[in-house]
Amino acid sequence: MRARVLPFLLTGALALGGCGKKADDPQATAALTLSPQQKVARQVERLATSAAVNNPIASPAPTLVTGTLTAGVTVAYAAASAGSLVSSAPFAYWGGTPLIYAGTYVRFPAATISSTDGNTGGGTQGTIWRVAMRTDSPLVSIGVLGGYKYRILVDDTYVSKTTTGVLGVGGLQYLNLDFTNAGGAKPRTIQVEGAQAGGFSGVSVAPSYNVWAPPATPKIVFVGDSFCTGTGATFDGNGLVRVAGDYLGVGNIVASGVGGTGYVTAPVNIYNFAQRLSDWTTKSPDIVMFAGGFNDADDTALQPAVLSLLKSTRAALPDAILLVYGVWSGSTGPNAAVLSKENKISAAVTAFNDTNTRFIAMATATDGAWVTGTGYTGAPNGTGNSNLVTSTDRVHPTDYGHSYLGFRIAKAALDALGTF
Structure with a gap:
């Protein structure tokens, strides 16, 4: 059984440039002078394509x-x-x-x-x-x-x-x-x-x-909360971060998550994102993905906290690609609080104005929210895909939900990498 096989529709994302060009072609010369971010993006795109092909x-x-x-x-x-x-x-x-x-x-x-x-x-x-x-x-x-x-x-x-x-x-x-x-x-x-x-x-x-030893692969650190750790899955390896890594063809993906935490919020005696900055800034990642806000309050502290974290990360990792995802939805669906928090995170990324950072919407995605409706496993109500995606605790994903969200994370990452 293949780990997770689903062919990506990588329209436009794999236009690598320079293929079949003569040595004196300006486009071929440009392809040899890719930025560090472009090199990582192209490598992940190639790995994802390889991962989508079954090996008999x-x-x-x-x-x-x-x-x-x-x-x-x-x-x-x-x-x-x-x-x-x-x-x-x-x-x-x-x-x-x-x-x-x-x-x-x-x-x-x-x-x-x-x-x-x-x-x-x-x-x-x-x-x-x-x-x-x-x-x-x-x-x-x-x-x-x-x-x-x-x-x-x-x-x-x-x-x-x-x-x-x-x-x-x-x-x-x-x-x-x-x-x-x-x-x-x-x-x-x-x-x-x-x-x-x-x-x-x-x-x-x-x-x-x-x-x-196998050859080195790009390194991704995914910073998050209990969604990131795989809560709700029957085994941590079924969690959305590992699923995303498999779709991307990246073995070295780190699920750097702590339950109950966010950009601002953390349980008593537990660190929030900013307090564990060194978990990714000292590990030499090529890509850092952030997915927080679910546990944070919808107040004025959120946007500056996101902006501060991005600035601190960039100061320590000048060449890393930063992908900032929106806010998870449980059985509430993309309600007013989720939408408001996602807009604050988006505004922080806009204010950051960093060439190598991208915001990836989830609740406010232009093609529709990733999770919709107010049902959950065991209590479906026909209002959206949360009937399948959300577990009986009404918050965390099911095995199917982790697989679905892992696919969406990977596909959105590839779309973002295609812009480099």
């Missing part, structure tokens, strides 16, 4: 068994040793900043929620993460921290959308892949997907086979 070579799926190390898998590559990351480890870490746990595991905090709290300790919180590697081995054993849910992708295709891992049992577990009857030995890209405080320890393969 990935079928049939390998067998996947959770348990002890597979017999005969003797060549080990550790992620951490003696409390430190192994610098030569052939892995790409996506979705957070690697943090050593219990000496040999790597966790991936994505947001700083306070000075002391967090599921990964020290005030940090993990959301959804992936570790990617390439190998030609027909047998692959991936070491993970027991007690958490995981999924495996092979060549960008889920082996199964159902999570694996033995819940309630800690310590080292192995996710064992056997490709003997699924193409045998050949190069593949393998990703292990985990969430929250789950951890990765390394990989073991059969003798004479190799493991190497």
